[in-house]
Amino acid sequence: MITTLQDTTASAVAKTMTEMRETFGANTIGRVLTLIIVATGETIDEPLEAAVHASHEHPARVIVVDVDQEAETSGLDAEIRVGRDAGAGEIIILRARGNTMIAPDTLVMPLLLPDAPIVTWWPEAAPSAPVNDVLGSMSQRRITDAAACSNPVGTLKRLRRGYTSGDSDLAWSRLTTWRGLVASLYEITPVAVPSAVEVTGQEDDPSVVLMKAWLENALGVEVTLRAPEQDAAGQGVQGLSLERPDGTIALRRTGEDTVVLSLPGDDSDQHVTMPQRSLYELLAEELRRLDPDEVYGEVLAHAFTGVDDAATFASGKPAPTDVVSADAAGVATEAATAAAARLAEAQTERGVAHLVVTGGTVGVRAAGALPAALEAAGVDLSTLHLWWGDERFVGPDDDDRNAVQVREGLLEPLEAAGLPERNVHLVPSTQDGMSLAEAAAWYGQQLDSAGGDEPFRTRGRAFFDVLWLGVGPDAHVASLFPGHPAQRVTSASAILVEDSPKPPPLRVSLSWPVLNSARHVALLVAGAEKAEAVAKAHGDIDPLQVPASSVRGLESTTWFLDEAAAGKL
Numbered sequence: 001m002i003t004t005l006q007d008t009t010a011s012a013v014a015k016t017m018t019e020m021r022e023t024f025g026a027n028t029i030g031r032v033l034t035l036i037i038v039a040t041g042e043t044i045d046e047p048l049e050a051a052v053h054a055s056h057e058h059p060a061r062v063i064v065v066d067v068d069q070e071a072e073t074s075g076l077d078a079e080i081r082v083g084r085d086a087g088a089g090e091i092i093i094l095r096a097r098g099n100t101m102i103a104p105d106t107l108v109m110p111l112l113l114p115d116a117p118i119v120t121w122w123p124e125a126a127p128s129a130p131v132n133d134v135l136g137s138m139s140q141r142r143i144t145d146a147a148a149c150s151n152p153v154g155t156l157k158r159l160r161r162g163y164t165s166g167d168s169d170l171a172w173s174r175l176t177t178w179r180g181l182v183a184s185l186y187e188i189t190p191v192a193v194p195s196a197v198e199v200t201g202q203e204d205d206p207s208v209v210l211m212k213a214w215l216e217n218a219l220g221v222e223v224t225l226r227a228p229e230q231d232a233a234g235q236g237v238q239g240l241s242l243e244r245p246d247g248t249i250a251l252r253r254t255g256e257d258t259v260v261l262s263l264p265g266d267d268s269d270q271h272v273t274m275p276q277r278s279l280y281e282l283l284a285e286e287l288r289r290l291d292p293d294e295v296y297g298e299v300l301a302h303a304f305t306g307v308d309d310a311a312t313f314a315s316g317k318p319a320p321t322d323v324v325s326a327d328a329a330g331v332a333t334e335a336a337t338a339a340a341a342r343l344a345e346a347q348t349e350r351g352v353a354h355l356v357v358t359g360g361t362v363g364v365r366a367a368g369a370l371p372a373a374l375e376a377a378g379v380d381l382s383t384l385h386l387w388w389g390d391e392r393f394v395g396p397d398d399d400d401r402n403a404v405q406v407r408e409g410l411l412e413p414l415e416a417a418g419l420p421e422r423n424v425h426l427v428p429s430t431q432d433g434m435s436l437a438e439a440a441a442w443y444g445q446q447l448d449s450a451g452g453d454e455p456f457r458t459r460g461r462a463f464f465d466v467l468w469l470g471v472g473p474d475a476h477v478a479s480l481f482p483g484h485p486a487q488r489v490t491s492a493s494a495i496l497v498e499d500s501p502k503p504p505p506l507r508v509s510l511s512w513p514v515l516n517s518a519r520h521v522a523l524l525v526a527g528a529e530k531a532e533a534v535a536k537a538h539g540d541i542d543p544l545q546v547p548a549s550s551v552r553g554l555e556s557t558t559w560f561l562d563e564a565a566a567g568k569l
């Protein structure tokens with residue numbers, strides 16, 4: 001039985017579902033968990049099919065959340081399936097349209113099974129830190145699939161940075177049968193730690209990366225990778241060999257269902273049946289063990305040691321250059337003209353442009369110079385997106401709010417000239433019904449979903465086209481302050497800052513990796529009181545003590561300075 005609801009609310013969906021169950025005679029007693037699937041339009045069918053299949057083993061309430069922020073209109077549509085159309089469970093598909101401030105958690109909250117575990121699954125587009133995602137934060141188990149993202153190993157690296165107990169990835173579940181087989185080989189007498197281990201598979205395959213790390217972690221030996229033969233069957237691990245004093249134990253995948261095993265001193269190859277596992281089987285395995293898989297966390301950490309160092313996000317990028325103007329007005333004009341040219345370039349190349357604006361004295365002046373510069377450069381406002389590098393967590397009309405400071409000079413003129421409201425990505429204010437932590441998580445999620453499959457790469461392909469930053473006399477940028485503990489959080493795209501040394505105390509800021517994912521970074525500074533900070537930030541990259549030294553663009557970093565601010569260079 002399937003019912004669809006247009007322009008509805010979550011509570012109307014819950015009510016309709018109860019009515020359907022009553023009519024249909026189904027009950028929720030056998031349901032053991034709520035499975036939330038975070039999907040985008042095109043990807044619903046396959047995961048849903050896997051979930052329906054898995055529901056025979058683990059009867060679940062499945063809630064598919066599909067948010068289309070680009071939609072012209074805002075609202076919520078829903079589809080409810082119970083009975084035969086939902087396997088052994090029940091399915092609710094929620095399609096939220098438009099750039100609303102509705103957090104997905106408020107949509108699913110009324111629909112959760114009471115007192116049952118929640119599992120959230122991202123079949124693709126893994127968030128930077130699943131636990132910081134609004135849906136992930138309410139779940140006991142968070143499942144991603146790095147292999148389904150467009151930069152699988154980069155995704156795994158992000159997931160390592162944001163890892164929390166309870167996370168898992170299907171690239172790891174794809175190894176379960178391999179791991180079982182290797183464990184049984186290890187017990188073949190005479191039991192000995194192998195002197196060398198080799199894994200065959202593509203180096204950019206996340207399961208291969210995890211297999212290598214697992215073996216290194218478990219055996220304490222360095223594992224080498226070998227590229228598979230051209231005609232090797234399938235993806236993932238294609239084979240492995242363990243070198244022992246009595247000879248080599250080798251496993252080689254020869255087809256989708258078989259692996260050939262050869263043992264020392266035995267010429268007869270043994271054929272082992274080991275089918276590549278379907279999405280349903282992987283999901284069913286995940287749902288079987290709802291307790292955290294700590295081995296995955298250890299292996300992930302082993303695979304990417306050292307990714308936590310915030311300095312690495314800025315290092316190795318083109319060296320910054322200076323553009324010095326006579327005064328603050330000159331800084332604003334130079335910065336606005338340069339930004340407009342870069343944004344026009346981005347629209348020609350990719351059809352869209354993302355600009356991060358900032359508050360502060362010069363940031364506000366530069367914002368005021370931007371509408372004219374955008375017009376002169378021919379920037380199409382319908383595909384221009386505005387983001388904030390940081391925001392003060394105050395009321396929506398508070399003068400302390402960075403967005404309010406640029407309202408008159410930037411937002412009002414651009415909206416009057418055609419900038420769609422949904423392209424203005426405001427950080428929630430205290431009136432949006434969220435706590436500071438929820439506001440930061442919400443903004444991080446907006447960024448993650450806008451970034452798509454590979455949000456915020458600090459190498460290769462950046463998300464933002466132009467990122468503007470003001471710089472404080474203490475060399476802070478955005479709301480990352482020298483020595484402040486909040487800036488150490490690199491696992492989330494947006495972080496919360498309490499006890500900011502500069503008032504107001506509560507803030508939301510983009511984190512190091514996200515700030516470092518821009519093509520062009522512009523630091524806007526004027527005044528002699530900033531000269532010391534400017535000089536220090538021209539030295540070594542030092543995120544903890546000199547934040548302004550530690551944001552670099554993939555293509556350029558420019559200091560737009562007035563003569564006074566450049567006075568100590």
Ligand SMILES: O=C1O[C@H](COP(=O)(O)O)[C@@H](O)[C@H](O)[C@H]1O
Pocket residue numbers: 358359360361362363389390391392402469470471472473477478479502
């Ligand atoms: O608190 C902040 O300060 C900086 C710089 O402000 P300024 O008035 O010294 O120029 C600003 O860029 C940042 O966005 C803001 O929240």
